Amino acid sequence: MSGNIIVVMNQKGGVGKSTVATNIAVESALAGYNACIIDADPNRKQGTKSWIHKRVNGKYDFAQIESRECYGDIFDTVQARAREHDIVIVDCGGLDSTESASACATAHLALVPIECDIFDEQGELLGFSSDPISEMDNMLSRMKAGNRTLKTATILNKYPTSSFAKNGVLTRKYLTERTKNLRPLKQTLKHSNEFSKAAAYGAGVSEMGSSPSAGQVQLVFKEIVELLNEE
Ligand SMILES: Nc1ncnc2c1ncn2[C@@H]1O[C@H](COP(=O)(O)OP(=O)(O)O)[C@@H](O)[C@H]1O
Ligand SMILES: [Mg+2]
Secondary structure, eight states: OOSEEEEEOOSSTTSSHHHHHHHHHHHHHHTTOOEEEEEEOTTOSSTHHHHHHHHHHSSSOOOOEEEEEOOSSOHHHHHHHHHHOSEEEEEEOSTTSHHHHHHHTTOSEEEEEEESOOBOTTSOBOOSSSOHHHHHHHHHHHHHHTOTTOEEEEEEESBOOGGGHHHHHHHHHHHHHHOSSOOBOSOOOBOOTHHHHHHTTTOOGGGGOOOHHHHHHHHHHHHHHHHHHOO
16 A cells, blocks of 8 residues: 545534544554655644644654645645655545645545534434535535545544434434445444543554554554555
Protein backbone atom coordinates (compact mmCIF):
# COMPACT_ATOMS: atom_id res chain seq x y z
CA MET A 1 0.00 0.00 0.00
CA SER A 2 1.45 3.38 -0.95
CA GLY A 3 0.22 6.89 -1.70
CA ASN A 4 -3.30 6.34 -0.37
CA ILE A 5 -5.27 9.46 0.52
CA ILE A 6 -8.23 9.41 2.90
CA VAL A 7 -10.31 12.54 3.41
CA VAL A 8 -12.43 12.61 6.56
CA MET A 9 -15.29 15.06 6.12
CA ASN A 10 -18.75 16.16 7.24
CA GLN A 11 -20.02 19.71 7.55
CA LYS A 12 -21.35 19.02 11.03
CA GLY A 13 -19.05 19.64 13.99
CA GLY A 14 -18.65 17.11 16.78
CA VAL A 15 -19.48 14.01 14.71
CA GLY A 16 -15.98 12.59 15.16
CA LYS A 17 -13.96 13.74 12.15
CA SER A 18 -10.84 14.45 14.20
CA THR A 19 -11.35 11.35 16.33
CA VAL A 20 -11.58 9.15 13.25
CA ALA A 21 -8.72 10.91 11.41
CA THR A 22 -6.27 10.76 14.32
CA ASN A 23 -7.09 7.18 15.29
CA ILE A 24 -6.80 5.95 11.69
CA ALA A 25 -3.44 7.73 11.41
CA VAL A 26 -2.22 6.03 14.60
CA GLU A 27 -3.49 2.65 13.41
CA SER A 28 -1.63 3.08 10.10
CA ALA A 29 1.59 3.91 11.92
CA LEU A 30 1.19 0.97 14.32
CA ALA A 31 0.60 -1.31 11.32
CA GLY A 32 3.99 -0.21 10.00
CA TYR A 33 2.83 2.22 7.33
CA ASN A 34 4.53 5.53 6.75
CA ALA A 35 1.65 7.83 7.74
CA CYS A 36 0.92 11.54 7.46
CA ILE A 37 -1.96 13.46 9.01
CA ILE A 38 -3.08 16.85 7.72
CA ASP A 39 -5.31 19.19 9.68
CA ALA A 40 -7.40 21.01 7.09
CA ASP A 41 -10.22 22.24 9.32
CA PRO A 42 -9.52 25.97 9.71
CA ASN A 43 -12.57 26.65 11.87
CA ARG A 44 -11.58 24.42 14.75
CA LYS A 45 -8.86 25.04 17.25
CA GLN A 46 -9.68 21.78 18.96
CA GLY A 47 -9.50 18.52 17.13
CA THR A 48 -6.60 17.42 14.96
CA LYS A 49 -4.73 20.71 15.23
CA SER A 50 -4.46 20.54 19.02
CA TRP A 51 -3.97 16.75 18.87
CA ILE A 52 -0.91 17.28 16.67
CA HIS A 53 0.48 19.89 19.06
CA LYS A 54 0.04 17.59 22.05
CA ARG A 55 1.62 14.69 20.21
CA VAL A 56 4.61 16.66 18.95
CA ASN A 57 5.25 18.56 22.18
CA GLY A 58 4.38 15.79 24.63
CA LYS A 59 6.93 13.68 26.43
CA TYR A 60 5.62 10.33 25.20
CA ASP A 61 7.30 8.17 22.64
CA PHE A 62 4.41 7.56 20.27
CA ALA A 63 4.56 6.00 16.80
CA GLN A 64 6.02 8.30 14.15
CA ILE A 65 3.41 10.22 12.15
CA GLU A 66 4.25 13.22 10.01
CA SER A 67 1.81 16.06 10.65
CA ARG A 68 0.86 19.21 8.77
CA GLU A 69 -1.60 22.06 9.07
CA CYS A 70 -2.74 23.24 5.71
CA TYR A 71 -5.77 25.29 4.63
CA GLY A 72 -7.44 26.58 1.50
CA ASP A 73 -6.57 24.79 -1.75
CA ILE A 74 -4.58 21.84 -0.41
CA PHE A 75 -4.46 19.73 -3.60
CA ASP A 76 -0.72 20.14 -4.20
CA THR A 77 0.25 19.56 -0.56
CA VAL A 78 -1.89 16.43 -0.30
CA GLN A 79 -0.43 15.03 -3.54
CA ALA A 80 3.11 15.84 -2.47
CA ARG A 81 2.60 14.12 0.91
CA ALA A 82 1.11 11.08 -0.87
CA ARG A 83 4.31 10.71 -2.91
CA GLU A 84 6.27 10.44 0.34
CA HIS A 85 3.88 8.33 2.43
CA ASP A 86 1.93 5.09 2.33
CA ILE A 87 -1.13 6.80 3.69
CA VAL A 88 -2.22 10.41 4.08
CA ILE A 89 -5.22 11.28 6.24
CA VAL A 90 -6.84 14.67 5.81
CA ASP A 91 -9.20 16.05 8.47
CA CYS A 92 -11.46 18.47 6.60
CA GLY A 93 -13.99 20.99 7.79
CA GLY A 94 -17.14 21.75 5.82
CA LEU A 95 -18.31 19.38 3.14
CA ASP A 96 -18.24 21.99 0.38
CA SER A 97 -15.16 23.79 1.68
CA THR A 98 -12.15 24.53 -0.51
CA GLU A 99 -10.20 22.11 1.68
CA SER A 100 -12.54 19.14 1.13
CA ALA A 101 -13.08 19.88 -2.58
CA SER A 102 -9.36 20.17 -3.32
CA ALA A 103 -8.47 17.12 -1.18
CA CYS A 104 -11.24 14.99 -2.73
CA ALA A 105 -9.98 15.87 -6.20
CA THR A 106 -6.90 13.73 -5.50
CA ALA A 107 -8.15 11.32 -2.79
CA HIS A 108 -8.93 7.59 -2.89
CA LEU A 109 -11.50 7.53 -0.11
CA ALA A 110 -13.87 10.14 1.32
CA LEU A 111 -14.89 8.91 4.75
CA VAL A 112 -17.86 10.59 6.43
CA PRO A 113 -18.36 10.04 10.16
CA ILE A 114 -22.06 10.09 11.04
CA GLU A 115 -23.73 9.90 14.40
CA CYS A 116 -26.85 7.79 14.75
CA ASP A 117 -29.00 10.67 16.03
CA ILE A 118 -30.52 11.53 12.67
CA PHE A 119 -33.96 10.04 13.38
CA ASP A 120 -36.76 11.13 15.67
CA GLU A 121 -38.75 8.73 17.87
CA GLN A 122 -41.12 7.91 15.00
CA GLY A 123 -38.18 6.83 12.86
CA GLU A 124 -38.43 9.92 10.62
CA LEU A 125 -35.24 11.49 9.35
CA LEU A 126 -34.50 14.68 11.24
CA GLY A 127 -34.01 17.62 8.94
CA PHE A 128 -35.18 21.11 9.40
CA SER A 129 -35.31 23.22 6.28
CA SER A 130 -33.01 20.77 4.52
CA ASP A 131 -32.13 17.09 4.34
CA PRO A 132 -28.48 16.94 5.37
CA ILE A 133 -28.03 13.32 4.28
CA SER A 134 -29.22 13.98 0.69
CA GLU A 135 -27.09 17.10 0.58
CA MET A 136 -24.01 15.09 1.55
CA ASP A 137 -24.89 12.31 -0.87
CA ASN A 138 -25.25 14.79 -3.74
CA MET A 139 -22.08 16.59 -2.78
CA LEU A 140 -20.16 13.29 -2.85
CA SER A 141 -21.59 12.54 -6.31
CA ARG A 142 -20.13 15.84 -7.49
CA MET A 143 -16.77 14.99 -5.90
CA LYS A 144 -16.79 11.63 -7.70
CA ALA A 145 -17.60 13.34 -10.99
CA GLY A 146 -14.31 15.20 -10.59
CA ASN A 147 -12.30 12.15 -9.50
CA ARG A 148 -13.13 8.78 -11.04
CA THR A 149 -11.05 6.85 -8.51
CA LEU A 150 -12.72 8.32 -5.41
CA LYS A 151 -14.51 5.84 -3.16
CA THR A 152 -16.88 6.95 -0.43
CA ALA A 153 -18.16 5.46 2.82
CA THR A 154 -19.60 6.44 6.14
CA ILE A 155 -18.41 5.37 9.53
CA LEU A 156 -21.09 5.19 12.18
CA ASN A 157 -19.56 6.88 15.21
CA LYS A 158 -20.70 7.04 18.83
CA TYR A 159 -22.69 3.99 17.79
CA PRO A 160 -25.46 3.54 20.33
CA THR A 161 -25.89 0.48 22.47
CA SER A 162 -28.63 -0.42 24.96
CA SER A 163 -31.81 1.63 24.81
CA PHE A 164 -30.80 3.67 21.75
CA ALA A 165 -29.68 0.68 19.69
CA LYS A 166 -32.70 1.11 17.40
CA ASN A 167 -31.24 4.38 16.13
CA GLY A 168 -28.12 2.57 15.00
CA VAL A 169 -30.10 -0.03 13.08
CA LEU A 170 -32.35 2.62 11.48
CA THR A 171 -29.40 4.77 10.49
CA ARG A 172 -27.55 1.87 8.85
CA LYS A 173 -30.68 0.78 6.97
CA TYR A 174 -31.46 4.31 5.79
CA LEU A 175 -27.93 5.02 4.56
CA THR A 176 -27.66 1.63 2.84
CA GLU A 177 -31.02 1.82 1.07
CA ARG A 178 -31.42 5.52 0.39
CA THR A 179 -28.00 6.88 -0.49
CA LYS A 180 -25.49 6.21 -3.26
CA ASN A 181 -22.35 7.39 -1.55
CA LEU A 182 -22.92 7.00 2.18
CA ARG A 183 -22.75 3.23 2.61
CA PRO A 184 -21.71 2.49 6.21
CA LEU A 185 -18.65 0.41 6.99
CA LYS A 186 -19.57 -2.86 8.73
CA GLN A 187 -17.46 -1.88 11.72
CA THR A 188 -18.63 0.95 13.98
CA LEU A 189 -17.10 2.98 16.78
CA LYS A 190 -19.14 2.76 19.96
CA HIS A 191 -19.56 5.59 22.39
CA SER A 192 -16.63 5.59 24.84
CA ASN A 193 -14.69 8.16 26.82
CA GLU A 194 -11.49 6.29 25.82
CA PHE A 195 -11.44 8.52 22.73
CA SER A 196 -11.26 11.82 24.58
CA LYS A 197 -8.83 10.35 27.13
CA ALA A 198 -6.41 9.32 24.38
CA ALA A 199 -6.84 12.63 22.50
CA ALA A 200 -5.83 14.54 25.63
CA TYR A 201 -2.32 13.02 25.22
CA GLY A 202 -2.20 13.41 21.45
CA ALA A 203 -2.59 9.64 21.21
CA GLY A 204 -4.86 7.14 19.55
CA VAL A 205 -6.87 4.71 21.67
CA SER A 206 -4.57 1.87 20.56
CA GLU A 207 -1.63 3.65 22.17
CA MET A 208 -3.33 3.68 25.58
CA GLY A 209 -3.35 -0.09 26.00
CA SER A 210 -6.06 -2.55 25.08
CA SER A 211 -9.69 -1.50 25.34
CA PRO A 212 -12.92 -2.19 23.45
CA SER A 213 -12.42 1.10 21.56
CA ALA A 214 -8.90 0.07 20.50
CA GLY A 215 -10.31 -3.20 19.18
CA GLN A 216 -12.99 -1.32 17.21
CA VAL A 217 -10.48 1.09 15.68
CA GLN A 218 -8.27 -1.82 14.60
CA LEU A 219 -11.22 -3.49 12.85
CA VAL A 220 -12.24 -0.21 11.20
CA PHE A 221 -8.70 0.25 9.91
CA LYS A 222 -8.64 -3.30 8.54
CA GLU A 223 -11.92 -2.68 6.71
CA ILE A 224 -10.62 0.60 5.27
CA VAL A 225 -7.48 -1.10 3.95
CA GLU A 226 -9.67 -3.75 2.28
CA LEU A 227 -11.83 -1.03 0.75
CA LEU A 228 -8.78 0.83 -0.57
CA ASN A 229 -7.43 -2.36 -2.11
CA GLU A 230 -10.74 -3.31 -3.78
CA GLU A 231 -10.80 -3.04 -7.57
N1 LIG B 1 -16.97 7.20 19.63
C1 LIG B 1 -16.90 8.22 20.50
N2 LIG B 1 -17.28 8.05 21.80
C2 LIG B 1 -17.26 9.07 22.68
N3 LIG B 1 -16.83 10.31 22.40
C3 LIG B 1 -16.44 10.55 21.13
C4 LIG B 1 -16.45 9.54 20.13
N4 LIG B 1 -16.01 10.10 18.97
C5 LIG B 1 -15.73 11.39 19.25
N5 LIG B 1 -15.99 11.67 20.54
C6 LIG B 1 -15.84 12.97 21.22
O1 LIG B 1 -16.74 13.90 20.64
C7 LIG B 1 -16.14 15.19 20.56
C8 LIG B 1 -16.13 15.65 19.11
O2 LIG B 1 -15.32 14.77 18.35
P1 LIG B 1 -14.38 15.32 17.21
O3 LIG B 1 -13.63 14.15 16.66
O4 LIG B 1 -13.57 16.48 17.69
O5 LIG B 1 -15.46 15.82 16.14
P2 LIG B 1 -15.28 16.77 14.85
O6 LIG B 1 -13.87 16.72 14.43
O7 LIG B 1 -16.22 16.18 13.83
O8 LIG B 1 -15.74 18.13 15.27
C9 LIG B 1 -14.74 15.04 21.15
O9 LIG B 1 -14.80 15.43 22.50
C10 LIG B 1 -14.45 13.56 21.05
O10 LIG B 1 -13.57 13.10 22.06
MG1 LIG C 1 -12.46 18.26 14.21
